[in-house]
Amino acid sequence: MAELKLNPMISKMDESYTVAIFSKVSNMKSRGEKVNGALCVGQPDFAPPPEAIKATQEAAVQGLTAYTAVSGTLELRQAISEYLEKYKKVKYSTDEILVACGGKQAIYQSMMALCQEGDEVIVPAPYWTSYPDIVKLSGATPVILETIASQGYAIDAAKLATAITPRTRMLIVCNPSNPTGCAMSPDQLDAIAGVLRRPENQHVLVLSDEIYERICYDGLEHASFAVLKDMWNRTLTINGFSKAFSMTGYRLGYLAAPKEIVKAASKLQSQITSCASSIGQHAGIAALNCDMSYIDAKVRELQEKRDLALNLLAKIPDVNCPKPCGAFYLFPDISAYLGRRTPEDETIEDGVQLCLYLLQKRHLL
Known part of the structure; x- marks a missing residue:
């Protein structure tokens, strides 16, 4: 078989980190592993209207x-x-x-x-x-x-x-x-x-x-x-x-x-x-x-969850997080943890590696 040649544009692309991590979570769950959380995709936690x-x-x-x-x-x-x-x-x-x-x-x-x-x-x-x-x-x-x-x-x-x-x-x-x-x-x-x-x-x-x-x-x-x-x-x-x-x-x-x-x-x-x-x-x-009162009620619930999550993040040393006024994401600054070593003696170099560590070692996402 002749060598497979791909469009050069493919090599310039990165795989979506969101999709990649979601795939890992799906595979872990299919193996019967429990994953605490579902924070890898932009998926609301309520039903459609x-x-x-x-x-x-x-x-x-x-x-x-x-x-x-x-x-x-x-x-x-x-x-x-x-x-x-x-x-x-x-x-x-x-x-x-x-x-x-x-x-x-x-x-x-x-x-x-x-x-x-x-x-x-x-x-x-x-x-x-x-x-x-x-x-x-x-x-x-x-x-x-x-x-x-x-x-x-x-x-x-x-x-x-x-x-x-x-x-x-x-x-x-x-x-x-x-x-x-x-x-x-x-x-x-x-x-x-x-x-x-x-x-x-x-x-x-x-x-x-x-x-x-x-x-x-x-x-x-x-x-x-x-x-x-x-x-x-x-x-x-x-x-x-x-x-x-x-x-x-x-x-x-x-x-x-x-x-x-x-x-x-x-x-x-x-x-x-x-x-x-x-x-x-x-x-x-x-x-x-x-x-739309249905949607408004769900947004109020999301605001309560935002406030709870912000309070929990504030208890983690060296983590800062601005208070978001929209969507359903928090974007904490975890830069203080980059370069540190884990209990398994791995060095956390960037945010992606930290996410993967928490998922693979702590089943936390």
């Missing part, structure tokens, strides 16, 4: 099991349009919305449609593990913009201004953030928009990942980036049903953006997965129209 569960059953019974339009059913896109206008105060027509197989696919298609070799994409760090590799797949170069714990991991507008170059094609804004839980205020977002409004920065687009937009704490009201002055036509809004609606397995997300961008992303989707699940789309309509 009852309306979505009922609609799932209805779709199967009523025969809504055929292909839909690549961009999604008109009914779901209309529901998304109405949801965004009602809750986010931003208007999109149905042909400015593309339903995808999860938010990740919407991000990937957006990046592939707009970025190419020679472009730069600014990725604030800490970041969701897939952002840089999705950028690389498009041919563009990820430019990492560090944020710091003392500022709650919010994007610093002054640092952003220095990171933008004539080659900058896009800025990724994940708000609330995976993995830090940072939820930026409208004023903080407007400071970022202020940098982008400068005459020399008119070429920069914004990919605004708002998948956690309903999960905000302490009275903070989430602001969609597209609603900011002069930002609508430069913003690609990513959202979906995995987080606030806890519909991770439905694989249902969407892109809302100017028509020409949505058309390009839809063309790409037509050659990848075609449409999202017809049953999932029917359930998505029900989710968007559900009694």
Whole structure:
């Protein structure tokens, strides 16, 4: 057999750490090992809204099991349009919305449609593990913009201004953030928009990942980036049903953006997965129209769990953790433990090694 040759792009990619660790956890559980915790994937710990569960059953019974339009059913896109206008105060027509197989696919298609070799994409760090590799797949170069714990991991507008170059094609804004839980205020977002409004920065687009937009704490009201002055036509809004609606397995997300961008992303989707699940789309309509008091109650529960986890972390020596105002993550600073040796005489070099040590030796995740 001839030597197997892979696309060179594969060698430039890293495997998703989230997926890799989740696979290890699954294998351990299949062997009957007990793992304390389920913190390796962005999986809410509550059921989808009852309306979505009922609609799932209805779709199967009523025969809504055929292909839909690549961009999604008109009914779901209309529901998304109405949801965004009602809750986010931003208007999109149905042909400015593309339903995808999860938010990740919407991000990937957006990046592939707009970025190419020679472009730069600014990725604030800490970041969701897939952002840089999705950028690389498009041919563009990820430019990492560090944020710091003392500022709650919010994007610093002054640092952003220095990171933008004539080659900058896009800025990724994940708000609330995976993995830090940072939820930026409208004023903080407007400071970022202020940098982008400068005459020399008119070429920069914004990919605004708002998948956690309903999960905000302490009275903070989430602001969609597209609603900011002069930002609508430069913003690609990513959202979906995995987080606030806890519909991770439905694989249902969407892109809302100017028509020409949505058309390009839809063309790409037509050659990848075609449409999202017809049953999932029917359930998505029900989710968007559900009694939001159900979601609000779950968010209050998450806030209580956040406070409990923060108090427990505070008891660990040399661990500091900013208080997140959104999502369901804590991002502690464990740098004081790097370089230390474990009871098994292993040296912990980085955060990934620490996570793997806790999982393999202590069955803690």
